[in-house]
Amino acid sequence: MATLKTALVWSLHVAYLLLALGLISMAVSLLNSAMNISNALHLITVGAIGGMILSMMSRVSLGHTGRALKVTTIFAVALFLIIAAAVIRFVLPLMGFAIAGWNISAALWIVAFCLFLWRYTPVQLSVRTDSDQQ
Numbered sequence: 001m002a003t004l005k006t007a008l009v010w011s012l013h014v015a016y017l018l019l020a021l022g023l024i025s026m027a028v029s030l031l032n033s034a035m036n037i038s039n040a041l042h043l044i045t046v047g048a049i050g051g052m053i054l055s056m057m058s059r060v061s062l063g064h065t066g067r068a069l070k071v072t073t074i075f076a077v078a079l080f081l082i083i084a085a086a087v088i089r090f091v092l093p094l095m096g097f098a099i100a101g102w103n104i105s106a107a108l109w110i111v112a113f114c115l116f117l118w119r120y121t122p123v124q125l126s127v128r129t130d131s132d133q134q
Helices: 005-032 037-063 073-095 097-127
Strands: none
Touching: 005 037, 005 073, 037 073, 037 097, 073 097
């Protein structure tokens, strides 16, 4: 339960879960022609890799600038958007809405990383003060 209280930890667990689900889905796609391997691959690329990148960039941005490893709600929203992008990219094409799935997923991905830039650009460009070490 301690993991759920720390966004920088649970976000990595979710990314690893999406990796496992993507690999399982890739195996299923080899056995079932109804599932496209591309959909399964996007669980890995959008969800697992995107989630890990977002989590690690947040952690490194805070840690390497000497700040406390505490993230804001903006990070949780950005991570939720990455997870949603992966799930939507996987599910909607299976339901026959491939173009909508691609477009919604891409939009969510873009918004997630824009939120990261909005939150962490000032961290990277500012000088650390003593109050940042809390």
